[in-house]
Amino acid sequence: MFPLQIRPDQAVQEAVDFNRKLAHGLENLRDIGEIETGVTPKEAIYREDKLVLYRFQSPRDKVQNPIPVLIVYALVNRPYMMDLQENRSLVQGLLDAGLDVYLIDWGYPDRADRSLGLDDYINGYLDRCVDVLRRRHHMQPVNLLGVCQGGTFSLCYAALHADKVRNLITMVTPVDFQTPDNALGQWVRYVDVDQMVDTVGNVPGELLNWTFLALKPWRLVGQKYLDMVDILDDPDKVKNFLRMEKWIFDSPDQAGEAFREFIKGFYQANGLIKGEVEIGGQRVDLAKVTMPVLNIFAEQDHLVPPSATRPLEGHVGTSDYTELSFKGGHIGIYVSGRSQKQVPPTIGEWLGTRTQEKAS
Amino acid sequence: MADQNPFSPDQWLEAQRQYWDAWGRLARQTLGASPGTDQGTDPWTQALEQWRQTVAQAAPPPVTDVYDKLLAAGQTYFKALQGLGGTPGADWGETLNRTLESMQAAFTQDAGKGMRGLTDFWQLPMDTWQRMASLLTPTPGDTLRGLHPERAAAGHWREQLSQFLSIPAVGYSRESQEQFQRLGQLVLDYEKALGDYNAQLGRIGSECVQRLQKQLGEREEPITSGRAFYDLWVDTCEEVYGEAVLTDDYARVYGHLVNALMALKYRGMQIVDEALATMNMPAQREIDTLQERLQELRRQNQTLRCSLEELQDRMEALEAEGHKSQTGQASVSSHQASSSKGSSTKRRSSSAKQSSASKPSKPKE
Numbered sequence: 001m002f003p004l005q006i007r008p009d010q011a012v013q014e015a016v017d018f019n020r021k022l023a024h025g026l027e028n029l030r031d032i033g034e035i036e037t038g039v040t041p042k043e044a045i046y047r048e049d050k051l052v053l054y055r056f057q058s059p060r061d062k063v064q065n066p067i068p069v070l071i072v073y074a075l076v077n078r079p080y081m082m083d084l085q086e087n088r089s090l091v092q093g094l095l096d097a098g099l100d101v102y103l104i105d106w107g108y109p110d111r112a113d114r115s116l117g118l119d120d121y122i123n124g125y126l127d128r129c130v131d132v133l134r135r136r137h138h139m140q141p142v143n144l145l146g147v148c149q150g151g152t153f154s155l156c157y158a159a160l161h162a163d164k165v166r167n168l169i170t171m172v173t174p175v176d177f178q179t180p181d182n183a184l185g186q187w188v189r190y191v192d193v194d195q196m197v198d199t200v201g202n203v204p205g206e207l208l209n210w211t212f213l214a215l216k217p218w219r220l221v222g223q224k225y226l227d228m229v230d231i232l233d234d235p236d237k238v239k240n241f242l243r244m245e246k247w248i249f250d251s252p253d254q255a256g257e258a259f260r261e262f263i264k265g266f267y268q269a270n271g272l273i274k275g276e277v278e279i280g281g282q283r284v285d286l287a288k289v290t291m292p293v294l295n296i297f298a299e300q301d302h303l304v305p306p307s308a309t310r311p312l313e314g315h316v317g318t319s320d321y322t323e324l325s326f327k328g329g330h331i332g333i334y335v336s337g338r339s340q341k342q343v344p345p346t347i348g349e350w351l352g353t354r355t356q357e358k359a360s
Numbered sequence: 361m362a363d364q365n366p367f368s369p370d371q372w373l374e375a376q377r378q379y380w381d382a383w384g385r386l387a388r389q390t391l392g393a394s395p396g397t398d399q400g401t402d403p404w405t406q407a408l409e410q411w412r413q414t415v416a417q418a419a420p421p422p423v424t425d426v427y428d429k430l431l432a433a434g435q436t437y438f439k440a441l442q443g444l445g446g447t448p449g450a451d452w453g454e455t456l457n458r459t460l461e462s463m464q465a466a467f468t469q470d471a472g473k474g475m476r477g478l479t480d481f482w483q484l485p486m487d488t489w490q491r492m493a494s495l496l497t498p499t500p501g502d503t504l505r506g507l508h509p510e511r512a513a514a515g516h517w518r519e520q521l522s523q524f525l526s527i528p529a530v531g532y533s534r535e536s537q538e539q540f541q542r543l544g545q546l547v548l549d550y551e552k553a554l555g556d557y558n559a560q561l562g563r564i565g566s567e568c569v570q571r572l573q574k575q576l577g578e579r580e581e582p583i584t585s586g587r588a589f590y591d592l593w594v595d596t597c598e599e600v601y602g603e604a605v606l607t608d609d610y611a612r613v614y615g616h617l618v619n620a621l622m623a624l625k626y627r628g629m630q631i632v633d634e635a636l637a638t639m640n641m642p643a644q645r646e647i648d649t650l651q652e653r654l655q656e657l658r659r660q661n662q663t664l665r666c667s668l669e670e671l672q673d674r675m676e677a678l679e680a681e682g683h684k685s686q687t688g689q690a691s692v693s694s695h696q697a698s699s700s701k702g703s704s705t706k707r708r709s710s711s712a713k714q715s716s717a718s719k720p721s722k723p724k725e
Contacts (some may be wrong), residue, residue, distance in 0.1 A: 004456060004589060005582040014586050018434060025430075114648070115655035124662060186606055190615025192622065199626040201648070217601070218594045221487070225433030226590070 018229060025232025032235065035242050038080040040091050042103075046132045050107025053129045055100075056083075056091050062098045065348070065355050067143050067166055068133050069094065071103040072126060072157075074149035075258065076208055078250050079105050081334050082147070085243060088335040090344060097348025099143075104129055104150075108252040114201045116255040118262065119280035122156050130157075130164050141166035141291070143351060148172050148304060148330075152266065155312075156279055159288045167354050169294045169347060170312065172304045172330055178270045179307040183215055188267050197260040205251030212248075215302060244331070273315050286312075292320035294350050296343065301330040322350060437590055456576075460569050539631055546624040553613075553620035560604075560613045568600045 046053040058064060071091075073079035082103060083091040094101045104126070109116065133142045141164050146154025151173025158165045177185045197203070213220045231237040271277040277284040293316055297309040306325070313321050324346055326333050333339050526541070575596060576583075583589045604610055633643035 003576040003579045003582055005584050006586055006589070010584070011586055018437075022430060022434065112651065115651045120655070120659065124659075180606065183602075183605055186608075186611045187614055189608075189611045190619075192615075192619045195619060195622045195626060199622045199629065201644075215605075216598055217487075218597045222433050222436050223591070223594045225429050226437055226587075229430055229434065 021229050021232050025229065025238070028232055028235050028238055032239055032242065035239065035246050037085070037243060037246065038083050039086050040083050040089060040095070045102075045136070046129065048125060048128065050109065050113070051125050051129075052105045052107065053132060054103045054105060056095060056103070058095050058100060062096065064100055065098050065351055066100075066137070067139070067141075067351070067355055068100040068102055068137055069143040069145050069169075069347075069351070070129065070133055071101065072144060072146040072150035072154045073104065073106070074147060075106055075121070075254060076149060076205075076251060078247060078252070079103055079147075081247050081331075084247070084335050085240070088240075088337075088340065090334050090339070093340055093344025094145075094347060097344050097352075099348055099351065102129075102133060106252070109202060109255045110253070111201055114256040117257040118153075118156075118265075121258055122153055123160065123280045126153060126157050127161060127164075130161070134164065140164070143167045143169070145169040145171065145347070146173060149174075149262070152272065155272070155286065155289060156277065156284045158291065159284045159286055160279065160282055162288050162290055165291050166358075167292045167294070167351055168289065169296065169350075170309070171296045171343075172298055172301055172309065172333055173295070173312070174266070174304045174308045175315070176270065176273050176308050176311040177267045179305060181305045182308050184211070184303065185267055185308075187211070188263055191263075193260050193263045193268070197256040201256050203254040203256065203259045205253050208254065209249055209251050212303070244335075273311060286315040287317040289316040290318050292322075292354050293318050294322045294324065294347065296324040296326060296333070296346075298326045298328050298330055298333040300328060301333075303330045320354075437586075460573055539627070539634075543624070543627050543631065546620070546627050550617075550620040550624045553617040556613050557617045560610060564601055564604045567604070568597045571600050572596045 041057040042054040043057070044052050045055050071079070071082060073082065083089045086092075091101055091103070106121075106125075130142055130144075134140065144154045144158065144165050144167075146152070146169070148171070151170035152175070154165075154168060154170060155173065155175070158168045174182075179185070200207075228238075228241050231241065265271045265277045269276060272284065272286070275283065275285050275287075293312070295309060295312050297304070297306045299306060310323070313323070324343070326339060326343065328336050328338060333343065526545075572593060575592065583592065605614075629644060633645055636643045
């Protein structure tokens with residue numbers, strides 16, 4: 001049997017169908033209007049430089065967990081992925097689970113911010129946000145929910161300021177940066193990061209975009225858009241697609257010094273699990289992460305493979321370590337239907353149990 | 361009066377008609393040309409491009425951006441299929457084999473030389489790099505795209521040019537001459553690195569073709585649509601590429617490429633800085649120094665503010681404790697008050713310490 005059996009008339013028909021979808025789709029695209037993101041009402045409660053700390057409005061009828069949750073997002077990409085749209089919002093799910101949710105928006109660093117280092121981000125901005133929450137809630141430690149690189153920051157913070165963190169949740173968070181299946185870790189191995197930062201100053205967000213696209217060039221630069229042609233006649237699906245597209249390409253530049261320290265210390269030296277990372281002159285020792293830890297990872301994550309995040313268990317000092325394995329990828333864990341049903345309720349229950357235990 | 365609306369179906373139908381005509385012409389042609397080569401006169405591309413240009417004049421930018429991406433993906437898709445012999449009337453078996461063989465030959469040429477002739481489909485990984493590189497060049501578009509990495513690996517001209525650039529500079533303009541010689545060397549280094557990267561992608565492409573042939577040979581069900589074939593092709597390429605980019609070999613070539621580009625840009629920046637200095641204008645490295653000093657001052661300021669707040673908290677705690685103990689003293693006998701003074705002080709300091717640790721500092725809300 002010859003493996004290709006495409007009749008000429010079928011091939012032509014495919015081309016014609018493609019053209020037709022494209023032509024009709026343009027009409028939908030024109031009428032699509034503004035692509036909105038970040039749907040849950042929120043108020044800014046603290047600002048510093050370009051950073052804004054938000055508090056999301058909780059539904060009045062929910063019994064609240066008294067300890068606030070602070071979402072620490074990555075510096076790469078924008079945090080509205082946590083609250084992308086009405087039916088795809090991790091934030092909404094957390095509110096529904098009875099949590100009081102805060103989020104740090106790091107903003108878009110510009111050239112004046114190029115000297116910001118990890119000390120400024122972790123012992124500076126993040127610590128001051130935690131203090132704002134503690135003052136508002138008249139109590140000691142808060143719950144941290146770190147996402148991706150923000151999870152790594154949260155781990156560092158928890159190790160350096162254990163007295164201020166009640167419970168720690170890490171989502172798709174790299175811990176071991178040199179596992180064999182980690183393409184990003186592999187690619188930066190021989191890159192002279194000092195020369196790069198000295199040359200470009202802040203690292204352009206677009207450069208990171210293209211790096212991520214280069215992980216799967218055929219799928220992400222070609223096939224994905226063919227798939228889009230198939231949904232062009234459905235305005236809702238088109239809007240979802242464009243919303244995601246907006247987020248993917250909405251990448252802030254990276255403050256040069258922070259990028260230098262992160263790539264050299266975490267990726268190239270794999271210093272986090274070796275206990276060699278230093279922030280603000282203090283060594284980050286994961287053994288000092290003694291509060292309860294919930295580590296959530298995605299099984300098909302091509303950016304932070306499970307092998308990069310699961311070693312956390314062997315390095316933290318806590319005796320209360322829980323893992324949640326999610327069937328999906330790095331993006332699906334925030335926005336997929338399955339995630340909405342699985343992830344926020346699990347976080348709510350996990351925190352609820354620990355809050356009750358502490359109280360009793 | 362003719363319909364001037366570029367979104368009009370009439371325009372689109374005209375584009376369709378052109379496409380059909382061209383397709384028909386292709387169908388009548390024999391498969392003389394190598395199917396793996398990029399056909400600049402591809403009717404699909406021409407018809408769509410013409411229509412796109414008309415639309416671009418009237419559509420808002422976000423729509424044209426998305427549409428450009430869709431069209432680019434569509435063009436890549438159809439070129440890939442046409443390249444594989446998707447022309448009506450073709451003998452698929454013969455064409456497929458011939459195409460895969462020609463691709464294999466193109467990939468295995470020195471330094472990926474033949475890749476320039478391949479369809480857009482195969483250019484996606486290199487295209488991704490070129491777009492990254494163009495972000496880092498000061499001129500619009502990508503100046504460095506004009507480089508021909510395959511030349512870097514072939515012939516002796518590179519060595520000769522390199523030797524020429526190594527001739528020691530002399531005389532009054534020695535330093536400036538050396539700088540430009542160094543810049544020339546770095547262009548050559550980048551071209552060489554790009555050639556190595558291209559060759560690496562060529563090897564990946566060759567492996568993709570082999571894997572695709574193998575997978576086609578092992579299939580039990582035939583593929584009956586162009587899209588299904590395209591999807592299989594993409595899956596195969598991603599699989600092979602995904603394995604290759606995890607190797608140390610790839611990491612070295614990629615690292616060298618990034619470093620070569622940065623070194624080139626850094627040298628250019630130094631030359632610009634020196635030119636600015638001669639005009640008494642601030643150079644980048646001076647701005648960097650100022651930024652670092654400013655940031656250091658901001659850090660010191662934050663530290664001082666925190667210390668001040670901590671001291672304030674301690675003061676308040678001490679005052680409160682003092683007030684409490686004064687009130688307490690009034691209700692107990694004087695000898696009891698006198699004997700408890702030491703322990704009261706002790707309690708105070710411990711309490712102050714606790715207060716300072718438990719009370720968060722006051723960020724400016």
